[in-house]
Amino acid sequence: MTKKNLLVAGALLATLGAALIGGTSAKAAEGAPIPPAQEWSFSGAFGTFDRAQLQRGFKVYREVCSACHGLKYLSFRNLAQPGGPEFSEEQVKALAAEYQVTNATPNDEGEIFQRPGRPADRFPSPFANDAQAAYANGGKAPPDLSLMGKARTYERGFPLFIIDMFSQYQEQAPDYIHAIMTGYVEHPPEGFSGVAYNKYFLNNAIAMVQPLHDGQVEYPKNADGRAVVPETIDQYGKDVAAFLVWAADPHMEARKRLGMQAILFLIVMSGLMYFTKKKIWKRAHAEEHA
Ligand code: HEC
Structure with missing residues (x-):
């Protein structure tokens, strides 16, 4: 084993060890x-x-x-967003209106008041x-x-x-x-x-x-x-x-999708990098053997 390989193996072992200890502590x-x-x-x-x-x-x-x-x-409106229960906007509007919520600001007379909910309310x-x-x-x-x-x-x-x-x-x-x-x-x-x-x-x-x-x-x-x-x-x-x-x-689905896209991108990118490297070094190798 070269020194570099040893280092990599050591790092891997350390990671695995940490995971195991973390799992039981x-x-x-x-x-x-x-x-x-x-x-x-x-x-x-x-x-x-x-x-x-x-x-x-x-x-x-x-x-x-x-x-x-x-x-x-x-918020009520979250119920209509993609990636969730996906109720329709109308359903959410009707649902919110069934609740009484406290208005964030007081009315003209300075009183905090209750009103029917709107989709943007929590x-x-x-x-x-x-x-x-x-x-x-x-x-x-x-x-x-x-x-x-x-x-x-x-x-x-x-x-x-x-x-x-x-x-x-x-x-x-x-x-x-x-x-x-x-x-x-x-x-x-x-x-x-x-x-x-x-x-x-x-x-x-x-x-x-x-x-x-x-x-x-x-x-x-x-x-x-x-x-x-x-x-x-x-x-x-x-x-x-x-x-x-x-x-x-609420954004789990979008997050997973993005993760998959990132991994796909990295795979394609690694392939491209590999062939680019081969091409660039081709002449250097050829000259070495000439
Ligand atoms: C009558 C009131 C009441 C209703 C209805 C109720 N809960 Fe609870 N719930 C409590 C109380 C009180 C606690 C705190 C229990 C404790 O700490 O001993 C609690 C605690 C919990 C916990 C936390 C347990 C933990 O590990 O601390 C969960 C999860 C939970 N409820 C889920 C639900 C779900 C889901 C429903 C509807 C299907 C529900 N509850 C309906 C009163 C209620």
Whole structure:
């Protein structure tokens, strides 16, 4: 091995070592089982959102979760942008108008006033402030869900974390949200005295009562009158998790597309560079051997 090769090999080993150590040093959430991995249309380098799923997930958020959870970084108009649920402009206008929002500036008499929402407005939060939110929920404020589709992460442990390095697994957050939705236990162990018992919540005592029940949210129907997908906790959980992933990363599709284009460009560029190099050095080689 030449000196240069040794250096390269050393650097590679160091990187791999750092990845391995990094993978084990962060502690897994103690006591809580690892959420099972679900199938997501948006996973991987080519993954995209399923529009119909995002629309259903939004329906679940709106009809169930929005009673307690805000979505403060999302504007109504985001729902019509490409790469998301892609509701029509008219749908979004009508939807925004159903909400009452606080106007940013006071009226002529100096009073802050409420008015029907417009597409450019952000989603109003269900509570005036965190203290009120906590008071209404037995002491724990329901967190804003804008970034929840990215926020929750955990170690998946050996050997999964090694596989994950190659498969680019990044769906901890939606897997976790789905697991929380489906993880309620009807009969908690004896002696448990919390609000609710959830298999996947840290220490199991969660202050959120089970939000979803089979048949609770009506889904679009096929011609034969049956729902396009099952109206079950499991399916609601997947749909709302997918919606929250989009809400936390509304430009994911554009970002992945750009990444792919950059890689394609680099491949073509390397080819061109290779042949250019060969051409330029051809004469030098020829002269050397002359
Ligand atoms: C009745 C009010 C209420 C409703 C409805 C509700 N939640 Fe919650 N949620 C809470 C509260 C309170 C917490 C804080 C729980 C805690 O920290 O113990 C919470 C916490 C959460 C968390 C965070 C868990 C964590 O790891 O900290 C997620 C995710 C969540 N809710 C998702 C949802 C989704 C999705 C829906 C709709 C399907 C929903 N919630 C409906 C009250 C609610």
